[in-house]
Amino acid sequence: QLQLVESGGDLVQPGGSLRLSCAASGFTLDYYAIGWFRQAPGKEREGVSCISSRDDSTNYADSVRGRFTISRDNAKNTVYLQMNSLKPEDTAVYYCAAESSVQVGCLMMPLVYDYWGQGTQVTVSS
DSSP states (O other): OEEEEEOOOOOOTOOOOEEEEEEEEEOOOGEEEEEEEOOOSOOEEEEEEEEOOOSSOOEEEEETTTTTEEEEEEETTTEEEESOOOOGGGOEEEEEEEEOOOOSSOOGGGGGOOEOOOOEEEOOOO
């Protein structure tokens, strides 16, 4: 059974840092592009970052570029999202997702992704 499990969400003060993990089971992440998405209450799910399967190229939403870093550890079958300088507007449920159809780079479009985790809550508040 193909499964993605996110972890690392927490309550953190503005300016703080968190590292989210996305662990895969039942398949090898090497062959999949991985995206991180978030959804705040009353808002649509939005793309945060993604990393490609072929060359580990990355994309970031403008709102997180320079603060968040996506990376993968194929040996651990895990993708990470390092989040620094967190702001209250980063508060959301964060999801990771996997897809294998995009041949070049990666896309931050939810409809492209086939497999989703259950999400992890990130709350940025003083």
